[in-house]
Amino acid sequence: MKRKASYLQRKRERKKKIKEGKFGLPTGSSDPYCIVRIDNEAIIRTATIWKTLSPFWGEEYNVHLPPSFHNVSFHVLDEDSLSRDDVIGKVSISKEALAAKPQGIDGWMNLTEIDPDEEVQGEIHLKVSVLGKGYAPKILRCHVFEARCGAARRISYFIKVSYFYFIQVVKKSCYPRWNESFEFELDEASADTPLSVEVWDWDLVSKNDFLGRVLFNINRLQSAQQEEGWFRLGPDKPKHSQGTLGSLRLKLMLRDEMVLPSxxxxxxxxxxxxxxxxxxxxxxxxxxxxxxxxxxxxxxxxxxxxxxxxxxxxxxxxxxxxxxxxKTGEPNTLFRSNSLASKSMESFLKVAGMQYLHRLLGPTINRIFEEKKYVELDPNKVELKEAGCAGLHRVQTEADVIQQSAGHLQSYLFDLIHAIVQSAVYCPTSLCQTFRQLYQRVQERFPEKEYRKVKYIAVTSFLCLRFISPAIMSPKLFHLREKHADARTSRTLLLLAKAIQTIGNLDTLACFSKEPWMVPLQPAIQQGIAQLKDFITRLVSCDDSEDLGLQARMSLQCGSMEKEGFLFLHRTKDKCMLMTSPFKKYFVTLGKDTLSYARTQHSKKSSFIPLPKIRAVEKVEEKSFGSANVMQIISEDNGQMETLYLDCKSVNELNQWLSALRKACIHNTDTMSSYHPGIYKGDRWSCCHQKDKADAGCDKTRHGVTLQEWYDPLDPDLxxxxxxxxxxxxxxxxxxxxxxxxxxxxxxxxxxxxxxxxxxxxxxxxxxxxxxxxxxxxxxxxxxxxxxxxxxxxxxxx
Structure with a gap:
């Protein structure tokens, strides 16, 4: 199997775009967000959209998955700062449904009620066979080996094996490894009756909880004589909710790609x-x-x-x-369509220029989010109650609000223009050289004097209109902020983005004729146009001495995998006991060859783990530390297994670290196929109550689940x-x-x-x-x- 895997690499890529939703809640408002789950494992959490029943996310993700996944679900929740978040509903789509539509699924999907009996996840290891030949009575034998259930909390499992009217029960077990066989006399007259194997959670106080079932077709079983393996637990009969919970607009595409050798x-x-x-x-x-x-x-x-x-x-x-x-005869329409050239240049800016964008926009965007000032220039949209009072004894007028808003916007705009003008010194060489050749090509194509501005507009149409301005309007989508802006901040960002678009068009008249209320920004915009043309002249005068190909490969292949940040860590060796408060704050750095950490960002690294020694990178169940965002790194040092626990601040940060480490360790040998999602505390594992600390594990590892990010290293074969x-x-x-x-x-x-x-x-x-x-x-x-x-x-x- 390993030899085959080294020759044939299979990658599954799921492209998911969570667009928007409409929710039918009786309260009139909500603070919705989505949790994306792969086989009930949370992979992504979208940002919260505040105070709305019609949220728009527009977030896009690519996730690499192993071939063994079964479904993807989108759980919509209402964030509550005082108590547990309320569940609105979910959309669940099976792998089979996605595979049946290779072109993808794009549209509105109704939310359904989340029923505990439908949220079962896990697998059971069975061997089912038909014994007996000729005229002798045939026996249906079911051998139950073990189970792996993905529920959050289990006390004691038991199994119901039933055929026709006969039911047999496997004894209760906290650690579900039974290794027992049951036999039924095969009734030829009832061949349509399936063999059912059900997993339950035994409860001493209340009724038992259903965990899932597997059904076997007897006719097919008699033809095959035997079926053995891990079978996925399925839900009971689904319960349909009354009324509508709303709908979610999704765009999903599943691709199963076979990647051949180079x-x-x-x-x-x-x-x-x-x-x-x-x-x-x-x-x-x-x-x-x-x-x-x-x-x-x-x-x-x-x-x-x-x-x-x-x-x-x-x-x-x-x-x-x-x-x-x-193909272009009219210079005013140059690169304004969604041609292959325009889309390729957009992709190039995102792949090669994202760090530049963060340095350029980060300070101004953070300032706008922190100040949360009310800004409005359109008289038809001014709300005096939002603007507040001008002083102790005077209420602000509409003119006061517009004048104050123009002052705030000019301040933000001056900061941003200054940042753009100063960015020529740190703009990546690859971007400078590409803009230079674009500038020269346009100048050669339109040398006439009346088209002297076209070469500048060609550059600004990409830099300002397709890169900087969209990032200002939606900083979350460009990873500038972790959350979407609220309504007040969004309006400020939109007006600022409009001003940058006007500057990028190098034409104030067109903007002010369509939106005359933007006139208060005219002095700042005119100054910005003059400075922007100066900036482009310097930008396209970059030095050609540096090799673009070498620079691109070095930046994208060698340095792109590095990740760093503050996390809470706890490291345990074979004889180490967990303390009451085991986690301490460290600055963690994932480099090319090691994972290191120290107490401060600039201090000498106190400890490190060589990446080739990592055997598994997995999540830890919530009950272990009281946090749902803890991961574990299991490594081997001189034949002894060590575990490093990392506590992240959110599910997104957790999965980003998981994904980065799994990519960095993709070529490791001797990786673990199973692990313990709990911790070894006292004399047993918290997840399965097994007392042997060296036990292989009660859940399978998920090496193949990774997120695709813009800073990922290049994969030429894929x-x-x-x-x-x-x-x-x-x-x-x-x-x-x-x-x-x-x-x-x-x-x-x-x-x-x-x-x-x-x-x-x-x-x-x-x-x-x-x-x-x-x-x-x-x-x-x-x-x-x-x-x-x-x-x-x-x-x-x-």
Whole structure:
């Protein structure tokens, strides 16, 4: 199995975009947020939207999952600062439902009531077989080995095994490992009656709690003779809620990608590199002209990451700039559409410029959030009760509020313009050089004197309109703040973003003609336009001596995995007892080779764990320390296992650290397949009450669950696979519409720019490479299928 895994790497990527919701609560208002769960494990918590029944989140996540996951659910809760948060409802979607729609799910989904009997999670290890041949009575045997239940608190488990009218019960056990067999005489007349195995929580005081069940079809069992393995516990019959709880708008896509060894992708990567190196421009034309609006953003991001890894991102963007300029006759519309060039430049800014953006905007955004001043320029929206009083004996007038608001906005705007102007010295070289080549290409295309501003606008259309301004409006989506802004702060951010857009357009008249109430900001905007043009001139005059490819690879591959911050830590060795207050505050740093921590940020690191020695990185159940955000790092030192516990401030911080550590340890050997989610206290484990401290564990590890972040290291094979998958879809669509005649390929009606024989020859090579890759995938899939047929148990995830 390990040999196979080293050759064939499977990655599942779930793309989830939580957009908005409508909730039918009787109170008239709520403070809603979402918890995203994978098989009942909380992975993501969205920000809280205050005082609304129609929240808008707009948050987007990518999560890599192991093949063994079963469903994803979105739990909507109402935050309450005085008591436990109220549960509004949930949306649950199975893996099968997502796999049935490879194009993804996008739309409104009704919330359902959360019933404890439906929230069961866990697995049970069973062996069910049919014994007896010929005319002898057949016996149905069920062997119960053990169970793994994901419920938060369990006292004592028992099992009900039932067939027809016969029920047998396995004895109670705090540590669910029974290893007992039960037999029933098979009733041929009742073959439609399933065999049922139920898991219950025995309660001495009140009624027993149902934990889940597994049903076996007798007809199918007689054909197979035997089924063995870990079976997922399913819910009881669902209870439908009366009335409506509201709905949630979601966009989800599940992809099951088979990533081949690098050698298989090398011909495709070489062709793509030739397409931006000047030897095969027709290939990039083909991709540009056949990419649909729905897939353009994803294709752009994948191409940007691939060319960053190859050190050719500047050349790639330059090709797209030229293609866009050749198609544009009106300079005022340049790069304003959602073309492949625009989307690629957006992706490049987010991947290579996010740290620059944080340094640029961070101080001003934090100041706005902290001051929470009432700001409004539109007379139709001024609310005097929100603005407060001007003095002890005078109520503010509308003019007072507008004048005061203009003063606040000008102060924020001056700070922001000053930060932009001063940022040329620390703007990444890769961004400077890319903006320089964009500036030069536009100047070459529109050299006329009346278009002298177009080269500046081309730069500001990306830097200001597509990068800085969206980050000001939604700082949460650009990781500038952990929470969304309240209504008052949101209005301030929106007005400030409008001012930056006006400055980026280098035209005040258009803005003031549409929104004349923005006139009080005219002096600051005019000054900002003059300073911005000066800034762009300096920005595009960067030094060409530094190698862009080397700089991009060094920043994105070597330094991007590092993570640091203050956490509460407790380390326990084999003989160490847990103290009453075991956690102490440390500054933790995840480097390239080690995880280290010290009492302060700048002090010498007091302790460290070599990353190759880490055997598992997992969560700790809430009852262990009274916190739901504790994780554990299990490492091996001279044959002795040590555990480091880390207490995080939120579920998002917890999962970010889990994800970063799992990515850093992805190539570790001898990792653990199971672990204890509890702690060893007294003489037993708190999770399963097992007394043997060296016991392997009662829950399976989740090495494969990671979050995809903008600062992740590049994964060239995965990016190549995603581009290949997209291009295969393009080729199939072209074939279906009869636009390309393969393999001869004498014409290509969907790409009018590919007309002559020399250009078509490159496209023929491209289609040949795609076919070879498709054949390689098919061969690996057939080999994997043969392996599954030879030994089914090799595919079980334990």
């Amino acid at each position: 050698s298989h992708y090398q011909p495709l990567v070489e062709l793509l590199c030739q397409s931006v190196g000047g030897n095969l421009p027709e290939l990039m034309m083909l991709i540009d002209e056949t990419t649909t609006a729905e897939s353009r953003q994803e294709v752009a991001t994948n191409l940007i990451k691939l060319f960053l890894g190859q050190g050719l991102v500047k050349e790639f963007l330059d090709v797209l700039f030229k293609l866009e300029l050749d 990016e190549s696979q995603l581009i290949f998958r997209h291009l295969i879809g393009v080729r199939q669509a072209m074939r279906a519409e009869g636009k390309c005649n393969e393999p001869a390929l004498t014409s290509c009606t969907c790409c009018p720019s590919l007309a002559d024989e020399e250009r078509l020859d490159g496209v023929r090579r491209f289609f040949k490479v795609l076919q070879d890759l498709q054949d390689a995938h098919q061969a690996v899939e057939e080999e994997a299928e043969r392996s599954r047929n030879k030994n089914f148990l090799l595919e079980l995830q334990t």
